[in-house]
Amino acid sequence: MKKIYFLIALMISFTSYGQDMVITGAFDGPLPGGTPKLVEIYVINDIADLSTFGLGSANNGGGTDGQELTFTGSATAGDFIYAAYEGAGGSANPGSTNAYFGITPDYIDGALSINGDDAIELFSGGAVIDTFGTIDCDPNASGTTCPEWEHTDGWAYRNNSTGPDGSTFVLGSWSFSGPNAVDGCTTNAGCASVFPIGTFTYGGTPCGISLGAATYDCGGEGQIGDNNDAVTINIPYTGVDDTVVVSLTSGGTLGGSDPAVDTDGTISITDLMEGDAWGIEILTGNCTGTSLSGTVPADECDPEPNTCVDISGEDLFESVTVTPNTDMDEWTYSGGTYTMNGYCGGGCVESVETWLILGPLDISSITSDLTLAFTAAESFGDTDLLVNYTTTYPGCPSDATWTTLQTINPLTPDSSPFDVEVDLFAIDASEIFIGIQYVDDGVDGYSGWSLSNVAINAFGDCAVLGQQAPSSCVTCELVLGEDTVTCDDNTENVDTYTATLAFTGGGNDAYQIQTNPMVSNTGDDPSSVASGIMEFQGIPEGTDIIINIVDQGGVCNLERTITSPTCNPPLNCPNPGDIIITEIMYDPDAVGDSVGEFFEVYNATGAAIDMIGWVISDLGSNSFEVEGSVSVAANSYAIFAKNGDSGANGGITADYVFGSGMSLSNSDDEIILSCDGTVIDQVNYGSINGFPDPTGASIEFNAAFLRNNTDNDDGSNWAPATVPYGAGDLGTPGAANTLSNDSFDVDSFKVYPNPNATGILNIATSNNQKLQIAVFDLLGKQVINQTIANNRLNVSQLQGGIYVLKITQGSNTVSKKLIIE
Incomplete structure (x- = not known):
């Protein structure tokens, strides 16, 4: 029989689409939320099926994330394809691409949530065919060795008739606006730095x-x-x-x-x-x-085998459970497919062992290949399957001596089916039993397996299946259920707690209960009652209890570890606003984000406040509990840091290290301080809320604007730090902020008109000394630095927006918000 097979993708290296499209532009937008973010693709040749192409991003020099967006449809030579990101969650800005460029993107996807220092990869058939940026290097990182292609709040555009460049970024093929080139712009046509969208031309012959x-x-x-x-x-x-x-x-x-x-x-x-x-x-x-x-596969031209035993139709496996779990999960059969999943519910960690048994199988006449073949599909990736054989089966898998033929691991990460062939020809025996074993202790979770198209195949004489005798296993009938813990007291010292463990299936054997540490069961006894709750008292706080239960016959050997609770005293929570967030470093430059992030809190009261037991979180999955004492003195600061080593974190002295419990996003994020369920303070930072967005500098709350506990919700009351610390980043961790009002009363001067549309700002003070004036925009850039003696400041050159006005007179300094209309 003539056999022709299409090759599977794992066996082919195929680059014939390498010149069909090319990355031609990258844009990092100025609208709220840093939107729109846009990638432009130029189509060189007609493409009937775009599904073999797609995009991926590589963030902060972290290397490839692979293909994250797959194209659809078809395209004609000369077409442009636009993929965009328009924010998400609280920073969503839908329609921003159309608002800025007047176009509707072909794709809007989270994979395009990129900044001006992130790289982009273009894929065809799973291979990289063009690259913008260096995927494993961050141009903004300290000591960087990669090309300076950074274009934050700006754009990059490919030179005509260049590329595609494969997986190597070619800096000379691109033109750049430079960072911050589109700041303040609201449309591409009205911006001084115009992104040359849709202008690329390709002069090569396709x-x-x-x-x-x-x-x-x-x-x-x-x-x-x-x-x-x-x-x-x-x-x-x-x-x-x-x-x-x-x-x-x-x-x-x-x-x-x-x-x-x-x-x-x-x-x-x-x-x-x-x-x-x-x-x-x-x-x-x-x-x-x-x-x-x-x-070419080694057996590509082999003839089709004969099906000796159809185990998905006529002759079926026997399902045998050796160790049941609470849910009594076992192999089940339906419509030609065997399925098994040992998952027994959230938090359930139990041993389970169940088998598929086939035999006796007479293989004495086999003279050529003999295989057990099936199609497998696996989900969750924690439980291997063992395909075993034995020559003697006494009636229960646990009583047999098995030889493992093959261990079946998942071959695909997406739970798609794959074919398995297990060689039986090499077995030196005349009669065998086959056993497929599912066994797991549940510590790392459980897999769900399905097996279909199961058969014994041969190219010559067939194996013969004999009469199967039903299995008979003595199983442990005692099943452990839910466990609980209760603190006997709640003090700052080491307390004791009581643990309970429910059970069913008791009352049919004598059980021995051992615990570590040694405590007695004061509850129900599984030796005498069918179901109940065991109770163990006086366990020291901080010590987990291990409970082991065995029966006289050695069939049951059950173990459960119960984790100690934390028996802290009740929290003494202050009023909302007594502790406020005053400084956030989410994007350090001198060190990496993973070690240099921190935030600062301030005690606005006249008495110390201990934050032990507080929960600090964002609106997503980040959350941690303050497990030790963090006492913030009256009118003082405390620093919560990602890393506690001042030699590695950029020079921060941390009062508390939150480690992996929280990460501060470089775009839009939240910091929420909660005590016993009450929010004491919350800051939702990000450009969509008017907050500054610097790199290498913290953002600081200006205490001059503090009137109540919600003033730090207003992004215009924050500014980038200007004072260096430690390794060179800017900030004032644990100290008064750069723009704080520590020197004289905010009411000792008047600034008018404010808001200002006249171009002249009047500053009245209580004495006639000269004034040193500095004006900062919300990115921390100083736009005015003058000394005036006539109390009049020319601000006509400032564009409309919010600024921070810093006034120094003698040894006194004060700051105020300035609005230019």
């Missing part, structure tokens, strides 16, 4: 041919065995291109159609065997670099 999927031709039915049959590889193509020359990159003989002459033909490679590698490459012309390669 490749005139497209290679298709290769097939194998065995020329008829082959022989049983590996690597022993001749194979011809046939590679179809469409189109014609008189500039191309096709060459072999492997052994064999090149033949068939010539794509330089013949339109829509088939290239062939002959004189190859099963197991041989093969490949072609176009060396010259418009299609240079296009290639296709693969390896």
Whole structure:
């Protein structure tokens, strides 16, 4: 029988689409939430099926994340494809791409949530065909060695007729606006720095041919065995291109159609065997670099086997449970498929062992290949399957001596089915039993498995299935249920607690209960009652209790570890606003985010406040509990840091280290201080809320604006720090903020008109000393620095917006919000 199979993707390296599209632009927007973020793709050749192409981003030099967005539909040469990000959650800004550019993007996807220092990869058939930026290097990191392609709040655009460049970024193929070039802009047409959207042109000649999927031709039915049959590889193509020359990159003989002459033909490679590698490459012309390669499977031409035993239809496995769990999970059969999942509910960690048994199987007459074949699918990835055999089966799997033939692991990360073949021919026995074992202690979770198309196959004489005798296993009937813990007292000292453990299936045997530490069961006894609750008292706080239960016959051997509770005294919570957030460092530059992030809190009362037991979180999944004492003195600060080593974290002295419990986003995020369920303070920072967005500087709350506990919700009351600390980043961790009002009364001067539309700002003070004036925008950039003696400041050069006005007179300094209309 002639056998022709399409190759699976794992066996092919295919780059014939390498010149079909190219990344031509990247834009980091100025609208709320840092939107829109846009990537432009130019289509070089007609593409009938875009589903083989897609995009991925590589953030902060962290390396590839692979393909994250897959295109759909088709495209024509000369088309532009636009993929955008318009924010999410509290920072969502839908329609921002249309508002800024007047276009509707083809795709809006979270994969495009990128900043001006992030890289972009363009994929075809899973391979990278073009790259913008260096995926494993951050141009903003301290000591960076990668090219300076950073374009935060700006854009980058490819030079005409360059690229695609594969996986290597070519800096010279791009033009850049520079950072902050579009700050303050609301439309592309009205911006001083115009993103040249849709202007790229490609002057090259596109490749005139497209290679298709290769097939194998065995020329008829082959022989049983590996690597022993001749194979011809046939590679179809469409189109014609008189500039191309096709060459072999492997052994064999090149033949068939010539794509330089013949339109829509088939290239062939002959004189190859099963197991041989093969490949072609176009060396010259418009299609240079296009290639296709693969390896012929070792058994490609083997004849189809006979089905000796159909285990998914006529003759079925027997399901046998050795160790049941609470849910009594076991292998079940329905419609040709066997399924098993040991998951017994949230928080449930129990041992489970269940088998599929087949036999006796007479293999004495087998003279050629014999296999157990099935299609498997697995989810959750924690439980391997063991395919075993034994020559003697006493009636229960736990009483047999098994030899493992194969361990089945999941082969695909997406739970898709895969085929399994287990060789039985090499077994030196005349009669065997087959057992597929599912066993797990549940510590790392459980897998869900399904097996279908299960059969015993042979190329010659068949194995014969004998009469199966029902299995009989003595199983442990005692089942452990829910456990609980209760503190006996709640003090600052080491308290004791009581643990309980429910059970069912008791009253049918004598059980011995052992615990570590040694405490007695003062509750129900599983030796005498069918169901109940065991109770263990006086366990020291901080010590987990391990409970082991065995029966006289050795069938039951159950163990449960119960975790100690924390028996803290009740929280003494202050009023909302007594502790406020005053400084946030979410994007350090001198050190990495993973070690340099911190935030500062301030005690606005006249008495110390201990934050032990408080929960600090965001609106997402980040959350941690303050487990030790953090006493914040009256009118003083405390620092919560990602890392406690001042030599590694940029020079911060931390009062509390939150580690992996929280990460501060570089875009929009929240910090919420809660005590016993009451929110004491919350700051939702991010550009969408008017907060500044610096790199290498913290953002600081200006205490001059403090009138009540909600004033730090207003982004205009925050400014970038300007004072260096430690390794060189800017901030004042644990000290008064850069723009704080520590020197004289805010009411000792008047600034008018404010808001200001006249271009002249009047500043009245109680004395006639000269005034040193500094004005900062919300990115921390100083835009005015003057000394005035006439109490009048010219602000006509400032664009409309919110600024911080810093006034120094003698040794006194004060800051105030300034609004320019």
